[in-house]
Amino acid sequence: MSVQERKERERASRERLIVATARELAEQQGWDAVTTRRLAERIEYSQPVLYSHFRGKREIIGAVALEGAAEMAAALRAATSAADGPRARVTALARAYLDFAERNPAVYDAMFQLDGGLAFAEEDTPEPLKDGFAALLETLAEVAGDGVHPALFTEVFWAALHGLATLTRAGRLPPAEAERRVELLVSRLAVV
Amino acid sequence: MSVQERKERERASRERLIVATARELAEQQGWDAVTTRRLAERIEYSQPVLYSHFRGKREIIGAVALEGAAEMAAALRAATSAADGPRARVTALARAYLDFAERNPAVYDAMFQLDGGLAFAEEDTPEPLKDGFAALLETLAEVAGDGVHPALFTEVFWAALHGLATLTRAGRLPPAEAERRVELLVSRLAVV
DNA sequence: ACTCGATCCTAGCATCGCTAGACAAGTGAG
DNA sequence: CTCACTTGTCTAGCGATGCTAGGATCGAGT
Numbered sequence: 001m002s003v004q005e006r007k008e009r010e011r012a013s014r015e016r017l018i019v020a021t022a023r024e025l026a027e028q029q030g031w032d033a034v035t036t037r038r039l040a041e042r043i044e045y046s047q048p049v050l051y052s053h054f055r056g057k058r059e060i061i062g063a064v065a066l067e068g069a070a071e072m073a074a075a076l077r078a079a080t081s082a083a084d085g086p087r088a089r090v091t092a093l094a095r096a097y098l099d100f101a102e103r104n105p106a107v108y109d110a111m112f113q114l115d116g117g118l119a120f121a122e123e124d125t126p127e128p129l130k131d132g133f134a135a136l137l138e139t140l141a142e143v144a145g146d147g148v149h150p151a152l153f154t155e156v157f158w159a160a161l162h163g164l165a166t167l168t169r170a171g172r173l174p175p176a177e178a179e180r181r182v183e184l185l186v187s188r189l190a191v192v
Numbered sequence: 193m194s195v196q197e198r199k200e201r202e203r204a205s206r207e208r209l210i211v212a213t214a215r216e217l218a219e220q221q222g223w224d225a226v227t228t229r230r231l232a233e234r235i236e237y238s239q240p241v242l243y244s245h246f247r248g249k250r251e252i253i254g255a256v257a258l259e260g261a262a263e264m265a266a267a268l269r270a271a272t273s274a275a276d277g278p279r280a281r282v283t284a285l286a287r288a289y290l291d292f293a294e295r296n297p298a299v300y301d302a303m304f305q306l307d308g309g310l311a312f313a314e315e316d317t318p319e320p321l322k323d324g325f326a327a328l329l330e331t332l333a334e335v336a337g338d339g340v341h342p343a344l345f346t347e348v349f350w351a352a353l354h355g356l357a358t359l360t361r362a363g364r365l366p367p368a369e370a371e372r373r374v375e376l377l378v379s380r381l382a383v384v
Numbered sequence: 385a386c387t388c389g390a391t392c393c394t395a396g397c398a399t400c401g402c403t404a405g406a407c408a409a410g411t412g413a414g
Numbered sequence: 415c416t417c418a419c420t421t422g423t424c425t426a427g428c429g430a431t432g433c434t435a436g437g438a439t440c441g442a443g444t
Contacts, residue, residue, distance in 0.1 A: 007421095036401060046424050048403075057401065112362070113305070120364040148376065155365050156352070156373050163355030164348070170304070172312040173347050181348050184340065188348075188381050199390095228432060238393050240434075249432065 015053045017043050019063045026064070026106035031114060034060075062116030068107035069128040072100050073135040086142040087192045093139045094161060094182050101165035108169075112162060133158070145191035153189075160185055207245045209235050211255045218256070218298035223306060226252075254308030260299035261320040264292050265327040278334040279384045285331045286353060286374050293357035300361075304354060325350070337383035345381075352377055 021042045025034050036057060040047040054060050079096035080089045101108040110116055119125050137154045144153035164181060167173045173181075213234045217226050228249060232239040246252050271288035275281045293300040302308055311317050329346045336345035356373060359365045365373075 035399080037399085047401090048425095049423070051402070052422085112359075112364070120362070152369060152372060152376065155359075155369075156356070156376050159355030159359050159365070159373070160348070160352035160377075161355070162359060163351030163353070166358070167304075167347075167351050167354055170312070172304070173351070177344060177347075180344060181351070184344060184348050185352075227430080229430085239432090240394095241392070243433070244391085 011053075014043070014045075014049075018050060018053055018060065019067060022060050023064045023067070023107060023110075026110070027104065031061070031106060031109060058115060058117045061110045061114050062118050064107060065110040065114075065116045065118060066126055066128045068104060068111050069126075069132045071104075071107075072097075072111075073128065073132040075100050076132075076135040076139075080139045086139075087186070087190060089139045090143055090190045091182065091186050093136070094186055097136075097161045098165055098168075098178065098182065101169065105169055108165065113166070140190075143190035143192060157185075157189055160189070203245075206235070206237075206241075210242060210245055210252065211259060214252050215256045215259070215299060215302075218302070219296065223253070223298060223301060250307060250309045253302045253306050254310050256299060257302040257306075257308045257310060258318055258320045260296060260303050261318075261324045263296075263299075264289075264303075265320065265324040267292050268324075268327040268331075272331045278331075279378070279382060281331045282335055282382045283374065283378050285328065286378055289328075289353045290357055290360075290370065290374065293361065297361055300357065305358070332382075335382035335384060349377075349381055352381070 018039070022034055022039055025039065025042065034057075036047050036050055039060075040050060043049075050060070054063065076093055076096050079092045083089045083092040118129065120129065133154070136158055137150060140154045140157050141150035144150045164173070164178075164185070168175055168178060210231070214226055214231055217231065217234065226249075228239050228242055231252075232242060235241075242252070246255065268285055268288050271284045272281045275284040310321065312321060325346070328350055329342060332346045332349050333342035336342045356365070356370075356377070360367055360370060
């Protein structure tokens with residue numbers, strides 16, 4: 001019985017290695033460079049091993065996305081808990097969100113840009129994703145304003161952040177004035 | 193001399209055919225289905241012909257994006273010119289933007305999601321893209337509010353629309369309440 | 385009518401995600 | 415301790431991708 005447990009531990013450990021390596025490779029050289037061959041070589045196993053853990057490349061991306069969602073949720077909560085007052089919390093939230101996207105571009109892509117085979121806004125949405133939305137909601141509900149559904153407000157605010165994050169990183173928006181855009185967004189959307 | 197002109201016309205015509213076919217194929221079956229082989233087969237030429245017009249698949253995507261940008265700019269201007277008053281114009285603008293994204297998902301991807309090798313917010317930004325931004329700016333400048341740079345306001349508003357468009361289409365936002373999100377966005381961001 | 389240059393196609397390269405089948409290592413029974 | 419067998423891993427290969435080299439073909443101008 002103990003033998004089997006050891007094997008399961010080793011399997012789980014190797015699965016974590018795969019996800020961590022995929023993420024590392026993606027951050028270093030972009031997702032295009034994350035091929036099953038390169039990934040297999042880095043973890044020092046052959047390609048088919050990947051398919052004994054994941055159904056395919058999509059699922060590996062999905063695993064990175066889930067890991068990232070959990071981290072992001074933690075980062076958002078850490079940022080907001082250090083701020084005083086609703087308005088300051090929202091600003092901190094927005095900055096933390098954009099900061100996470102900027103510092104973890106590959107993970108952010110896995111979460112929102114690429115197809116990781118994940119469901120959203122539905123019954124079977126994975127827990128980390130729901131929790132990420134919850135982290136946003138906790139702070140944003142305070143400033144939704146009267147008669148506005150907090151979830152709806154969160155969706156709009158989130159969409160704005162997502163737009164800023166992606167357009168900035170794609171070179172569509174000059175990075176210089178990022179901070180002023182955040183201030184404008186918060187001052188207009190948030191009802192204090 | 194006339195012979196050469198005819199050849200140039202034919203070349204230009206074939207180039208339009210390539211772009212139109214790529215777009216059509218992408219809208220029908222998604223960009224993944226747009227392979228150089230399939231595209232070549234549809235235009236009834238061999239693969240290498242594509243490379244005598246474009247440097248590679250990226251440039252073809254870029255060409256579709258430019259075509260789309262011009263169309264979108266026209267659609268935005270048509271929508272705003274039919275509305276009375278700044279507030280109504282902004283609402284019409286937002287609806288037209290999201291409507292375009294929803295009805296031309298592949299083109300929208302070419303413009304903002306995929307790598308079409310296009311420059312943005314820089315010196316050598318192609319004209320249709322600058323004009324698309326200009327179309328947004330024309331209407332949004334009216335409601336930027338005192339002391340807010342119109343271009344900065346446009347960037348934020350645009351980012352919010354882009355976020356709504358992409359998140360909705362990716363299934364991240366329930367489509368049911370799209371209209372209410374637009375109303376909330378406009379009512380908060382626009383200063384009338 | 386003939387030459388020669390432009391134009392286009394056949395064939396192929398390296399790489400991709402993914403899988404079948406051979407092979408080895410470790411397991412538990414006798 | 416030996417041996418069949420399950421479990422796990424690897425080698426090799428499939429079809430498809432973007433892209434390119436080199437030969438064939440066609441038409442224009444002398």
